[in-house]
Amino acid sequence: MLLTSTLTLMFKVQHFAISKAADYSGSGTPVGGYISENTTWTLDGSPYIVIADVIVEPDVHLTIDPGVSIKFKSGTSLIVDGYLVAKGNSTHTIEFTCDSATPSPGNWNAIRFRGVRQFLDWTSIKFASYGISIEDGEIIITNSLIVQNNIGVSIIGGSSVTIQNSAISYNVGNGLYVKDWLPTTVMLNFERVSISYNGGPGVSMAMRCIAQIRKSAIIKNRGDGIYSYSGNFQHCYILDSRIAENSGHGLYQDEWSWTTWHISGSSIVNNSGAGIYREADGYPIYVENSSIKGNKNSGIMGHIGGYIHYSNIYANAPYDIRNVEANNVDAINNWWGITNETLIREQIYDYYDDYNLGKVLFKPFLTTPAEFPDYILPMTSHDYDGLWRNTDFTITLTATDHESGVAETYYRINNGPIKAVSIDGQPRINTEGANNILEYWSVDNVGNEELPHKILTGIKLDKTAPTIDVPSRIPEGDVEPDQEVRVSVNVSDFVSEVRNVMLYYTNDTIWHSVPMAFNATSMLWEAIIHGHMEATQVKYRIEAYDNAENMVVEDNAGQYYTYTVIPEFPTALILPLFVFLSMLAVVIVKKFKLSKE
Numbered sequence: 001m002l003l004t005s006t007l008t009l010m011f012k013v014q015h016f017a018i019s020k021a022a023d024y025s026g027s028g029t030p031v032g033g034y035i036s037e038n039t040t041w042t043l044d045g046s047p048y049i050v051i052a053d054v055i056v057e058p059d060v061h062l063t064i065d066p067g068v069s070i071k072f073k074s075g076t077s078l079i080v081d082g083y084l085v086a087k088g089n090s091t092h093t094i095e096f097t098c099d100s101a102t103p104s105p106g107n108w109n110a111i112r113f114r115g116v117r118q119f120l121d122w123t124s125i126k127f128a129s130y131g132i133s134i135e136d137g138e139i140i141i142t143n144s145l146i147v148q149n150n151i152g153v154s155i156i157g158g159s160s161v162t163i164q165n166s167a168i169s170y171n172v173g174n175g176l177y178v179k180d181w182l183p184t185t186v187m188l189n190f191e192r193v194s195i196s197y198n199g200g201p202g203v204s205m206a207m208r209c210i211a212q213i214r215k216s217a218i219i220k221n222r223g224d225g226i227y228s229y230s231g232n233f234q235h236c237y238i239l240d241s242r243i244a245e246n247s248g249h250g251l252y253q254d255e256w257s258w259t260t261w262h263i264s265g266s267s268i269v270n271n272s273g274a275g276i277y278r279e280a281d282g283y284p285i286y287v288e289n290s291s292i293k294g295n296k297n298s299g300i301m302g303h304i305g306g307y308i309h310y311s312n313i314y315a316n317a318p319y320d321i322r323n324v325e326a327n328n329v330d331a332i333n334n335w336w337g338i339t340n341e342t343l344i345r346e347q348i349y350d351y352y353d354d355y356n357l358g359k360v361l362f363k364p365f366l367t368t369p370a371e372f373p374d375y376i377l378p379m380t381s382h383d384y385d386g387l388w389r390n391t392d393f394t395i396t397l398t399a400t401d402h403e404s405g406v407a408e409t410y411y412r413i414n415n416g417p418i419k420a421v422s423i424d425g426q427p428r429i430n431t432e433g434a435n436n437i438l439e440y441w442s443v444d445n446v447g448n449e450e451l452p453h454k455i456l457t458g459i460k461l462d463k464t465a466p467t468i469d470v471p472s473r474i475p476e477g478d479v480e481p482d483q484e485v486r487v488s489v490n491v492s493d494f495v496s497e498v499r500n501v502m503l504y505y506t507n508d509t510i511w512h513s514v515p516m517a518f519n520a521t522s523m524l525w526e527a528i529i530h531g532h533m534e535a536t537q538v539k540y541r542i543e544a545y546d547n548a549e550n551m552v553v554e555d556n557a558g559q560y561y562t563y564t565v566i567p568e569f570p571t572a573l574i575l576p577l578f579v580f581l582s583m584l585a586v587v588i589v590k591k592f593k594l595s596k597e
Contacts, residue, residue: 028045028046028047028048028049028071029041029045029046029047029048029049030048030049030051031048031049031050031051031054032050032051032052032053032054032076033052033053033054033055034055034057035054035055035056035057035060035062035082036057036060037060038060038061038062038063039060039061039062039063040062040063040064040065041062041063041064041065041068041070042065042068043065043066043067043068043092045068046067046068046069047068047069047070047071047099048068048069048070048071049071049073049099050070050071050072050073050076050077050078050099050108051073051076052073052076053076053077053078053079054076054077054078054079055079055081056078056079056080056081056082056083056084057081057082058081058082058115058116059082059083060082060083061082061083061084061085062080062082062083062084062085063085063086064084064085064086064087064094065094066087066088066089066092066093066094066122067088067092067093067094068094068095069094069095069097070094070095070096070097071097071098071099072096072097072098072099072107072108072109072128073099073108074098074100074107074108075108075109076108076109077108077109077110077111077112078096078110078111078112079112079114080111080112080113080114080115080118081114081115082116083116083117083118084111084113084118084119084120085118085119086119086120086121086123087119087120087121087122088121088122088123089122090122090143090453091415092122093122093123093124093455094120094122094123094124095123095124095126096111096123096124096125096126096128097124097125097126097127098126098127098128100127103126103127103148103458104127105127105128105129105148105149105150105171105172106127106128106129106149106150106172107127107128108127108128108129109128109129109130110128110129110130110131110132110133110154111125111128111131111132111133112130112133112135113132113133113134113135113136113137113139113159114135114136114137115135115136115137116137116138117137117138117139117140118137118138118139118140119140120132120139120140120141120142120144121141121142121143121144122142122143122144122452123141123143123144123145124144124145124146124147124455125144125145125146125147125149126145126147126148126149127148127149128149128150129149129150129151130149130150130151130153130154131146131147131149131151131152131153131168131171132146132152132153132154133154133156134153134154134155134156134157134159134161135156135157135159136157136158136159137159137160138159138160138161138162139159139160139161139162140162140164141161141162141163141164141166142163142164142165142166143164143165143166143451143452144163144166144167144452145166145167145169145452145454145455146166146167146168146169146171147167147168147169147170147171148170148171149171149172150171150172150173151171151172151173151174151177152168152169152171152174152175152176152195152198153168153175153176153177154174154176154177154179155176155177155178155179155186156179157179157184158184158185158186158208159186159187160186160187160189161186161187161188161189162189163188163189163190163191163193164190164191164192164193165191165192165193165451165452166192166193166194166452167193167194167195167196167452167454168193168194168195168196168198168202169194169195169196169197169198170197170198171198171199172198172199172200173198173199173200174198174200174201174202174203174204174223175195175196175198175200175201175202175203175218175221176188176195176202176203176204176205177204178204178205178206178209179206180206180229180230184208185208185209185210185234186205186208186209186210187210188205188209188210188211188212188213189211189212189214190211190212190213190214190216191214191215191216192214192215192216192377192451193213193216193217194216194217194219194377194379194450195216195217195218195219195221196217196218196219196220196221196379197219197220197221197381198221198222198223199221199222199223200221200222200223201221201223201224201225201226201227201248202218202219202221202223202224202225202226202243202246203218203225203226203227204227204229205226205227205228205229205236206228206229206230208234209234209236210234210235210236211236211237212236212237212239213226213236213237213238213239213241214237214239214240214241215239215240215241215375215376215377216241216242217241217242217243217244217376217377217379218241218242218243218244218246219242219243219244219245219246219379220244220245220246221246221247221248222246222247222248223246223247223248224246224248224249224250224251224252224273225243225244225246225248225249225250225251225268225271226238226243226250226251226252227248227252227254228251228252228253228254228257228259228261229253229254229256229257230254230256230257234259234260235259235260235261235262236259236260236261236262237261237262237263237264238251238261238262238263238264238266239262239263239264239265239266240264240265240266240373240375240376241265241266241267241375241376242266242267242268242269242376242402242403243266243267243268243269243271243275244267244268244269244270244271244402245269245270245271246271246272246273247272247273248271248272248273249271249273249274249275249276249277249297250268250269250271250273250274250275250276250295251263251268251275251276251277252273252274252277253277253278253279253280253302254279254280255279255280255281256280257279257280257283258280258282258283259280259283260283260284260285260286260306261285261286262285262286263276263285263286263287263288263290264287264288264289264290265289265290265372265373265375266290266291267290267291267292267376267402267403268290268291268292268295268299269291269292269293269294269295269402270293270294270295271295271296272296272297273295273296273297274295274297274298274299274300274301274302275292275293275295275298275299275300275316276292276299276300276301276302277297277298277301277302278301278302278303278304279302279303280302280303281303281325282303282305283305284304284305284306284307285300285304285305285306286306286307287300287306287307287308287309287311288307288308288309288310288311289309289310289311289370289372290311290312290372291311291312291313291370292311292312292313292316292320293312293313293314293315293316293337294315294316295316295317296316296317297317297318298316298317298318298319298320298321298322298349299313299314299316299319299320299321300313300320300321300322301319301321301322301324302322302324303324303325304321304323304325304329305325305327305329306330307329307330307331307332308321308329308330308331308334309330309331309332309333309334310333310334310366310370311334311335311370312334312335312337312369312370313331313334313335313336313337314335314336314337314338314347315337316347318349319347319348319349320336320347320348321347321348321349321350321360322348322349323348323349323350323351323357323358323359323360324357325357325358326356326357326358327358328358328359328360328361329350329358329359329360329361330361331360331361331362332361332362332363332364332365333364333365333366334362334365334366334370335365335366335367335368335369335370336362336365339365339367341363344362344365345362348360348362373446374403374404374444374446374448375448376401376402376403376444376448377401377444377448377449377450377451378399378400378401378406378442378443378444378448378450379399379400379401379442379450380397380398380399380400380409380440380441380442380450380454381397381398381399382395382396382397382398382438382440382454382456383395383396383398384438384456384459386458386460387460388460388461388462388496388547388548388549389429389460389461389462389548390461390462390463390548390549390550391463392428392429392430392461392463393428393429393461394425394426394427394428394429395426395427395429395438395456395459396426397409397411397421397426397427397440399442401442401444401445401448403444403446404444404445404446404448405444405445406442406443406444406445407442407443407444407445408420408421408422408442408443409421409422409440409441409442410440410441410442410443411427411438411439411440411441412438412439413427413429413431413436413437413438413439414431414436414437415437415439427440429459429461430461431461432461432462432463432464432495433460433461433495434458434460434495434496435457435458435459435460436458436459436460436461437455437456437457437459438455438456438459439453439454439455439456440453440454440456441453441454460496460548461548462493462495462496462546462547462548462550463548463550464493464495464550465493465544465546465550465551465552466491466492466493466498466544466545466546466550466552467491467492467493467552468489468490468491468501468542468544468552468554469489469490469491469554470489470554471487471488471489471540471542471554471561472487472488472489473485473486473487473488473561473563474486474488478566479532479538479563479564479565479566480534480565480566481531481532481533481534481565481566481567482531482532482533483531483565484528484529484530484531485528485529485538485563486526486527486528487503487516487526487527487528487529487540487542488519488522488524488525488526489501489516489524489525489542489554490523490524490525491525491542491544493544493546493550495546495548496546496547496548496550497546497547498518498525498544498545498546499545499546499547500515500516500544500545501515501516501518501525501542501543501544501545502514502515502516502542502543502544503515503516503527503529503540503541503542504540504541504542504543505529505538505539505540505541506538506539506540507532507536507537507538507539508537508539514527514528514529515527516542525544531565532565533565534565534566534567535564535565535566535567536564536565537562537563537564537565538562538563538564538565539560539561539562540560540561540562541553541554541555541556541560541561542554542555
């Protein structure tokens with residue numbers, strides 16, 4: 001069975017019929033099945049609606065042009081056995097998202113890479129179960145946003161993954177996850193990557209994983225910043241980066257993580273657990289030219305080995321360093337926040353607290369803080385909750401940079417002019433619609449610019465109330481005692497859509513409310529007024545609300561819509577009937593008299 005797209009490209013369709021694909025005509029280009037020849041998805045065909053898995057065959061290229069949107073039906077994937085080249089630009093990003101009016105993480109499955117070399121540039125990947133699932137191959141991701149998925153990036157096979165100038169944020173679980181006990185090596189190379197606000201660890205990495213994390217920020221994740229688990233025997237590097245404000249440890253190595261870590265020029269600060277916690281024994285950690293401060297369960301704790309040199313280690317609780325092994329720890333030439341030896345030692349747990357442990361050798365120590373360059377990008381967040389508003393409103397942007405400080409926060413709304421918060425104030429949304437777009441970023445005092453710029457979509461504003469047409473009723477004419485009346489009305493709202501419609505009626509005692517139901521056949525809202533006694537005058541009005549809480553009343557300009565319940569035999573019919581019966585009686589009497597005579 002074949003489905004032909006508007007690109008004159010033939011797909012071999014699986015699990016759906018041509019009639020089903022036709023259901024989506026007018027709302028995009030439906031796609032599904034195998035791609036067996038080089039193909040380009042163009043802006044003219046956008047959005048592409050994935051109604052069944054799309055499989056790019058080996059040696060075949062799928063190219064996606066800038067600005068194209070790909071929307072996935074529930075459970076579908078893009079499976080790449082060949083080549084995917086998705087290169088947007090700063091003004092026309094490529095969007096991979098769900099085809100749902102109520103998007104949420106897990107609405108679709110994944111982009112699955114299963115070999116060769118892939119490129120993603122200026123893309124956004126949202127609302128998937130696994131934003132990107134990598135089973136094999138070389139993957140290069142730049143200037144991209146991987147947000148609001150169940151897991152941002154899942155690596156389940158040997159591969160080389162390079163991510164630059166990108167953000168992996170607001171995912172339900174891990175930002176990036178590497179499966180344990182893989183048979184081949186995984187190479188991770190991050191540069192200027194923000195991994196933040198994820199519901200689990202920022203990065204979980206396991207056996208045969210070699211990582212280099214440079215000029216990146218792993219911040220405010222609800223688990224550990226980096227969780228290193230299961231065997232490895234490899235070397236990993238954190239260079240000129242920041243691991244901060246995570247709900248767990250900054251860097252946590254469990255007892256099976258046989259990895260040697262090298263940390264230089266980095267800040268590991270303000271984590272709820274330890275800055276660095278190493279359960280693994282026998283594989284050292286080397287720290288230099290770094291700041292480890294403000295962590296809530298010690299600065300560095302566990303089996304340390306290696307050395308800690310030319311770093312700032314202070315204000316951690318309860319200890320700056322807590323040794324748990326018999327070997328001594330080389331921690332010379334560091335700044336401890338103070339120069340009093342006795343007070344420095346109080347912040348160290350070692351041989352002098354438990355004679356079974358080795359000593360932390362901290363002398364000589366620095367008498368002023370160690371200084372090193374600031375390569376760490378600022379971080380900007382917003383306070384928009386995703387709900388409809390019915391008046392112009394402000395979105396508050398908050399920027400942090402714990403090194404050189406924030407110089408300025410910039411933004412633009414709906415691709416308009418660039419504005420600065422300090423000059424123009426916080427962004428103000430005043431355009432009605434369901435998909436206002438806010439692009440925002442910050443720059444610190446040494447010129448580090450937050451890249452990629454963050455993009456907030458789906459900002460909703462509806463300032464216009466619904467419209468209600470003149471209602472009709474059945475019966476249209478006289479209403480008899482105890483007869484029900486069906487009221488129907490057309491209600492429309494072209495921005496946030498109609499949420500609910502209410503019918504209110506009274507017989508001059510109290511008002512009664514009845515929810516009106518939408519009839520998909522007549523396209524009208526309907527409700528029933530129950531029957532009343534004769535001579536009752538019934539008044540009614542209609543109220544409608546949209547999803548932004550705008551409300552409108554249709555009450556016939558304050559006069560209400562009315563009808564009166566007539567007697568079962570109307571007065572207008574009684575007199576003629578009486579006259580007719582009287583005349584009939586006279587005739588009968590006369591005939592009776594004549595028959596007697």
